[in-house]
Amino acid sequence: MASRHRQGGEALSITVANVTKRFGTFTALDDASLEISAGRLVALLGPSGSGKTTLLRIIAGLEFADSGSIRFDGQDISDRAVGERRVGFVFQHYALFRHMTVFENVAFGLRVRPRGQRPTRQQIRDRVGDLLDLIQLRSQAGRYPSQLSGGQRQRVALARALAVEPRVLLLDEPFGALDAKVRLELRRWLRQLHDDVGVTSVFVTHDQEEALEVADQVAVMNQGRIVQVGTPDEVYDHPASSFVYNFLGNVNLFHGRIDNGTAHIHQDATGDLIFARPHALEITRRPQGPNHFRATTKHINAAGPLVKVEVITEWGAPVHVEMPQERFRDLALNKGEEVFIVPRDLAVFAATHEDLSFERCVT
């Protein structure tokens, strides 16, 4: 099955070179450069307004850059129209043709080919049938988009994009409009599909979990710039800036000063930025070692694999802590109790060097 859909070594690399795009006075992309190797699944991750969708649309040819270039396998295609680039584009709201059945939607790209290149009826039927098998919707071939669920529509949109054997697959917030459970299933399915089909793929998301779970490579974007590119491990463990660290997961922010690898937390908002992930803070009943501070428990949410506790520090700041259920049971915590917080892992960004120096303090 899988081999039938493989794009037969056609996977190609994408180069985004110094692309700038303005809409009026708003700079959507500011000198963005990105190298995507053949056959990779890459996530463009960033908050809304960071330029990620604009970049995707420029790669697709739905939008054109003011300056800079897009290259496929080294070939400059900046001036080519979307129809000539052979890209598959999956829209956030699917953009399915409402008056066509699932079958006709998927077949569309084959039917509109110039007469000489158009497959025969039988070939179209076979190809669409294969794709419907791939998205597990063959039984729904005769239905209309309005009769399908959100997840099914998204899969039809994907099959429609794949039908034209694209050299690049581009997905704009592919799971943005779906509910949590379907989202989770579909992103695993997308990962599997990418491994089967092997086409170079780029997807846009604002959900860091989605990017880290699905992608081979994550490009983090902020204010029209690409601020970091790396594997999910790299960007998570070695964030290039406080923005990336902050964006990639829940954090507690402290201010303070670093002295010989020891963080001194200030009680006012001055000094370096010190971050701690909720799971890197430990709650103890008794003070342990020299590094700890006093706090009072405020909220406890024990639903789920991790227990989430919100505490108020002795200087009045809220801090979030996560711990496994077992640890929570051992502690037998209650609301309003006085406890000690021991930081296990802190990330420090020196305020003076504009986020450039990052060091890790393990106490």
Place this chain on the structure above:
Amino acid sequence: MAFRRRSIIPGFGLTFGFTVLYLCLIVLIPLSATVFETSKLGWHQFWHIVTAPRAVASYELSFGASLAGALINFIFGILVAWVLVRYAFPARRILDSLVDLPFALPTAVAGIALTTIYAQNGWLGRPLASLGVHVAFTRLGIVVALTFIGLPFVVRTVQPILQDLDRELEEAAASLGAGRWQTFARVLFPAILPAALTGVALAFARGVGEYGSVIFIAGNMPMRTEITPLLIVTKLEQFDYAGATAIAVVMLVVSFVLLLGINLLQKWSSAPSG
């Protein structure tokens, strides 16, 4: 299925009763009066009147010219709506409000204006006459008048649909390799077709009933340029009330059947999206 279901919207009984009464008073009773008046004639007499060559010629003209006008508006109404929605240009708003003019203008004014322009010595009539095309006082003139008064219907029904069409649909079609024409024919046109057909139905219905603007430009020659509403008026002026209503009944039935047909067509063309 119960006729009345529990609902949080109050007043169903009262408003339903009023709606039925109102429709009876305004629509059904006058219409049934025509049928009643006609029934004074015997079947044979009725048949004789409604199949008289002069009457048949007027039906052909009325329905034919209305259909022609509606179909012209189908094509050019979509075009006008397209231009008004898709392009920003100076004076777009003025052009947009110009579309409603045939609605607002007293039909007699439209008739006189069209006749003046298309008459043998009119602005358009003279050059056209030198080409051998005669508009005023011919069937072509009737089509022109019915096209004029039907224009707003198609434009105004298609315009909101075009406005709401998702740009992403066109982008999706383009990304799949469709050319501009293919995108229009396969993606956009099917989306606006149901609305356009509604517009055509309205323009057609208006055309069949149109009197004021047509009688000036038509010339009103029996058998050639006499529309059915005029024939009815002529019969009334001769105090032939039964004959007038007999022809009115034919108009009523044909209009009803055609509207039903167009509604079915519309249902068929919009069914897939439901």
